[in-house]
Amino acid sequence: MEKLTQNAISRLLNGENVSKPCLQVLAYKRVVSEGQPRYRLMLSDGTHSFQTCIMMGPLIPRLEKGEFERFTIIQLNQYVVNTVQDNKKVIVILDPEVKWKGTEINGKIGSPEMFNFGAPSNSNTNTCGGRILAPSNPSPLRNPAFSARSSTTNGSGLFHSRNTSGEPFNEQRGISSSPNLDMNLNICRIQDINPYLNRWAFKGRATAKTPIRTWSNAKGEGKVFSFDMQDDSGEIRITAFKNECDRYYDLIEVGKVYTVTKGTIKTANRKFSQVNHDYEITLNSDSIVLPSDDNDRHCPKITFKFVKIKDIANYNVDSIIDVLGICRDVSELVTLTQKNTGRELKKREISLIDDTETEIRLAFWGNEAENFSASEGSVVMVKKARVSDFNGKSLTSVSSSFVQIDPQLTEAYGLKGWYERMRDNMQITKLSVNSATSDSGTWRTLNEVSVESISSNGGSLVFSAKATIVQVGRTQIYMSCPTTGCKKKLVDMNNGFYKCDKCQRDFDNYSPRIILSLAISDSLNEVWISMFHDEAEKILGVNGGELMAMKDNDETQFDELMTSLNFKSFIFRLRSSIDHYKEETRVRTTVLSVSPLNLVEYGKKLLSKLREMDI
DNA sequence: CCCCCCCC
Numbered sequence: 001m002e003k004l005t006q007n008a009i010s011r012l013l014n015g016e017n018v019s020k021p022c023l024q025v026l027a028y029k030r031v032v033s034e035g036q037p038r039y040r041l042m043l044s045d046g047t048h049s050f051q052t053c054i055m056m057g058p059l060i061p062r063l064e065k066g067e068f069e070r071f072t073i074i075q076l077n078q079y080v081v082n083t084v085q086d087n088k089k090v091i092v093i094l095d096p097e098v099k100w101k102g103t104e105i106n107g108k109i110g111s112p113e114m115f116n117f118g119a120p121s122n123s124n125t126n127t128c129g130g131r132i133l134a135p136s137n138p139s140p141l142r143n144p145a146f147s148a149r150s151s152t153t154n155g156s157g158l159f160h161s162r163n164t165s166g167e168p169f170n171e172q173r174g175i176s177s178s179p180n181l182d183m184n185l186n187i188c189r190i191q192d193i194n195p196y197l198n199r200w201a202f203k204g205r206a207t208a209k210t211p212i213r214t215w216s217n218a219k220g221e222g223k224v225f226s227f228d229m230q231d232d233s234g235e236i237r238i239t240a241f242k243n244e245c246d247r248y249y250d251l252i253e254v255g256k257v258y259t260v261t262k263g264t265i266k267t268a269n270r271k272f273s274q275v276n277h278d279y280e281i282t283l284n285s286d287s288i289v290l291p292s293d294d295n296d297r298h299c300p301k302i303t304f305k306f307v308k309i310k311d312i313a314n315y316n317v318d319s320i321i322d323v324l325g326i327c328r329d330v331s332e333l334v335t336l337t338q339k340n341t342g343r344e345l346k347k348r349e350i351s352l353i354d355d356t357e358t359e360i361r362l363a364f365w366g367n368e369a370e371n372f373s374a375s376e377g378s379v380v381m382v383k384k385a386r387v388s389d390f391n392g393k394s395l396t397s398v399s400s401s402f403v404q405i406d407p408q409l410t411e412a413y414g415l416k417g418w419y420e421r422m423r424d425n426m427q428i429t430k431l432s433v434n435s436a437t438s439d440s441g442t443w444r445t446l447n448e449v450s451v452e453s454i455s456s457n458g459g460s461l462v463f464s465a466k467a468t469i470v471q472v473g474r475t476q477i478y479m480s481c482p483t484t485g486c487k488k489k490l491v492d493m494n495n496g497f498y499k500c501d502k503c504q505r506d507f508d509n510y511s512p513r514i515i516l517s518l519a520i521s522d523s524l525n526e527v528w529i530s531m532f533h534d535e536a537e538k539i540l541g542v543n544g545g546e547l548m549a550m551k552d553n554d555e556t557q558f559d560e561l562m563t564s565l566n567f568k569s570f571i572f573r574l575r576s577s578i579d580h581y582k583e584e585t586r587v588r589t590t591v592l593s594v595s596p597l598n599l600v601e602y603g604k605k606l607l608s609k610l611r612e613m614d615i
Numbered sequence: 616c617c618c619c620c621c622c623c
Contacts, residue, residue, distance in 0.1 A: 215617060224617050241616055272618040282616085338621055345621055365620060390622060398620045433623095462623060573623070592623060 003073050003100060009048035009115050012081055013089050021045070021079075022099055024109055025072045028055075028063070039063050043074075043091070046110030053091040057250035069102035080290050089117075092291065191234035193265060193279055201261035203292055204229030204236070205299040206254050208384055210399035211367075212245060218504040227252045228275050228400060229260065231298050237273050237280040238263070244283040254402060257292040257299045274320040274386070274400075304383060306411060310356030312393060313431055317460045317577075319387040323395060324411055325352025326419045327380045328359065333369055341485035348372055352380060352395075353428060355418045361432035362395040363388070364403075374405045377419065379412040381405075389460040392442065393431040443605075446525035449576050454587050460577040462592065466602060468569040470526060472562045473517030477548045479510035487513060487533075512544035518565070520572065529574065531591040539565065539594055569597045 008021035023043040031040050038056035042049055055063055068074060078095035188202045208228040215221060225248075226239045238260065240248045252258070260281070268280040283289065307321045315321060331349040338345055348369035353359045362385065364372050374380055383402040385395045397403060406412065433442065444463040454461050481488045481500040490498035490510050497506040514536040519528050537543050540561060542550070550558045572594055579588040 213617075213619075215619085217617090219616070222616060226617085239617070269618070334622090336622060339623095341619095341621090343619090343621080347622070363620095363622080386620075388620095388622095396620065396622095401620090575623085 003105075004044070004046045004109055006045065007047055008045040009043070009050045012079075012091070013050065013115060013117075015081070020075050020077055022073055022075045023053075024105070025068050025070060025074060025102065026108060026112075027051075027070065028068070041068070041093070044109070044112040047112055048115040049112040050091065050115045052089070053093055055093050055096070058246060059093065059096065067098060068096065071102035071105040071107060072098055073100040073105060075099050082291065083293075189233035190229065190231045190236050191277070193236055193277070193281070195265040195267075195279065197265070199261075201259060202229075202231065202236075203257060203259045203296055203299060204231045205257045205294075205296075205302065206252050207235065207302055208400035208402060209252050209254050212249055213399070218502075225249055226273075226400070227254075229258065230300070230302075232300050234277060235275050236277045237268065237275040238283060239280065240283045243285065244287065248283065248289055251289065251291070255294075255302055257294045257296050259288075259290045259292045261288050262286040274318070274384075302383075304381070304409075304411075308356045308358075309352060309354045309360050309431065310358040310429070312360055312387060312395070313358075315387045315393075317387055317389045320384050321387060321395075322381075322383045323352065323360075323362075323385050324379065324381045324407075324409070324415060325354045325360070326415060327351070327374050327376060327378050328353050329376065330372070330374060340487075343485075346370060350374070350380065351432070353419075353426075354415060355422075357426050357428055359428050359430045359432070360393060360395055361391065362397065363390070364397045368397055368403070372403075377416075377423075379406050379416055381407045381409070381412065389457075389462060391433040391462075446520070446522045446527050449525060449527045449574075449587055449589060451578065451585055451587055454576050454578050460575065462573070462575045464571060464573050465522060466569065466571055466597060467520040467522045467527075468567060469518050469565050470521045470567070471519035472565050473519065473528065475517070475551075475562060476515040477512050477544065477551060478515075480513040482507055482509055482511050512548040514540075514544050514547060527576075527587075527589055529572070529589045529591055531594070535591050535594045539568070539570070571595045571597055571602070 003022060004024060005018065005021040008018050008023060012018045012021060023045055026042040026044050026049055028039050028041040031038055037060060038054055039060065040051065041053040041055060042051040043053045044050075055068075062068070074093075074096040075098075076091075076093055076095070077097050080092040080094060082090045082092055084090055188197065188200050190202050190204050193200065193202060206227050207230045210226045212223050212225045214223045222242045223245050224239060224241045225245050226237055228235055228237050230236075262284070263286075264282040264284055265279050266282065268275070268277055273280060304322045304324070306324045307315065309323065309325055312321065312323070327350050329351045333346060333348050336345050336347060337343070346366055346369045348364045349361050350364070350372070351359050351361050362380075362382065363369075381404045382395070382397060384398070384400050386398045386401070388394050388396045390396070442463045444461070444465055446465060446467060448461070448463075479490045479492065479498055480486075481490055481503055483500065483503050483505075486500065486502055488500050488502040490500055490507065493499055493506065497508055498510050499506050513533045515533070516531040516536045517528060518531055519526055521527075531539070533544060537547075540547060542561070547558070547561075550561065573592040574589050575592055576587050576589040579586055
């Protein structure tokens with residue numbers, strides 16, 4: 001009997017702080033709740049037994065390997081007491097430690113009775129908070145034992161130090177006046193999270209979750225996933241590496257509310273995260289992430305702000321939007337090779353339309369592309385799709401995107417109804433060029449290369465133009481890293497070796513890379529463009545090594561070759577994008593490809609253009 | 616500690 005913690009069951013169900021209680025496993029069974037497998041255990045302290053003790057996530061394999069067999073005595077190093085619907089309590093076991101194996105005990109200790117909430121000694125059950133962290137964890141979270149305040153909420157306790165009197169919500173949350181609450185825990189609004197907070201915690205709803213991704217590079221390898229959390233003040237991104245990745249991946253479910261405390265707060269890099277917050281959080285071994293009250297009033301339910309497809313035209317590249325559309329077409333899975341890295345990519349495109357009678361194409365990648373299946377006419381909802389400039393304007397699904405086919409939403413039913421009425425009677429405008437059917441896409445003249453015109457096009461424009469080289473600027477030939485896909489400029493160690501900072505390696509060789517700066521002109525404008533290696537080799541007719549040798553050994557020949565580019569005309573495939581450099585905003589244009597000007601073909605193109613114009 | 620989200 002002394003192996004078990006006396007009255008632990010009644011004490012902790014009554015909201016008391018019980019440090020590392022030892023309990024005996026009497027039974028368990030597998031259940032599936034909201035699609036997630038978990039185990040429900042009956043635990044006993046010798047006096048009482050309680051049968052809604054939950055193990056989930058990473059504990060499941062341990063349990064299934066027999067670690068917590070019947071009669072095992074486990075010590076709960078970390079656990080949470082949750083209140084679920086009808087004020088029922090659930091003990092969530094987070095960190096069980098086996099004290100005695102079931103075979104060592106081989107029998108039930110004491111004569112435990114089923115714990116009864118109706119018993120007089122438990123009359124204050126409802127006034128106690130439900131969510132308790134074992135104090136063994138040196139955490140600022142303790143049983144707050146809120147009384148009056150939390151009783152007005154749905155009974156879940158720990159983080160209900162918020163004022164529930166209906167005051168404006170931008171008061172600092174969680175600084176409780178409760179005399180029992182000797183903690184310095186700052187329940188922050190998510191928007192207020194910053195690296196200068198000493199002790200903080202926040203509560204938010206998971207709005208997105210990425211798959212686990214593994215990496216391997218010069219610095220090492222590992223795995224990682226991220227999730228986004230939102231309260232009524234804002235949203236923040238949380239990232240979990242390696243151990244924390246394993247620990248939290250199964251726990252986090254989109255739509256659920258969690259309380260988070262401890263972790264590294266660092267500056268968010270807007271380049272990589274579209275979440276609107278200056279900071280992001282990396283979980284570490286001290287971090288605590290607890291399932292919380294999914295109905296918390298500070299954590300609004302996930303909402304969708306569907307952008308009408310027609311209006312996507314006005315969104316900048318890289319914007320993150322929600323979209324709802326009828327799937328008009330699903331392309332085959334295609335495999336393509338990434339030019340820079342040689343990596344193989346799998347892609348599937350679908351096209352979406354809505355009642356603005358506008359069509360946009362949406363790309364899925366990798367597994368998502370392989371697994372995507374929806375038929376023509378179904379409604380496709382994507383939360384957090386990224387606006388892209390591929391083939392005009394298009395959308396792409398990213399790791400934090402959430403895709404649903406035929407969602408149970410009023411808007412979806414409305415859209416479906418519209419489609420059934422209108423499907424044969426529509427004038428569809430396309431925002432995306434279908435890459436399968438397009439020639440080289442849109443043709444433009446160089447007067448359209450201006451900050452104003454590119455800006456109004458979402459910051460980037462890909463187009464074809466016929467133009468003539470009118471000036472050759474600086475020609476750079478540099479020693480680049482010979483690693484496939486790495487073009488980093490090498491540092492000459494002057495000992496026969498060249499160092500790549502990116503690959504963190506020394507090489508005894510390098511590959512010469514060319515960058516040309518050219519002014520090209522058509523009848524309307526002159527534009528400076530950058531032309532990189534492959535395309536430069538094409539128009540120069542020499543390779544990088546030859547050009548480098550020529551520049552070193554025969555400058556006259558080199559100058560002649562460069563000068564010979566003047567007044568040559570080509571069909572350029574160009575990308576112009578807005579570039580912010582220091583205080584300046586300007587357009588940067590790079591060559592995607594260059595092809596010879598075929599006068600007959602080009603003439604035909606102009607003719608058909610004239611006919612279109614009805615001249 | 617990732618930082619890839621790709622394609623013309």
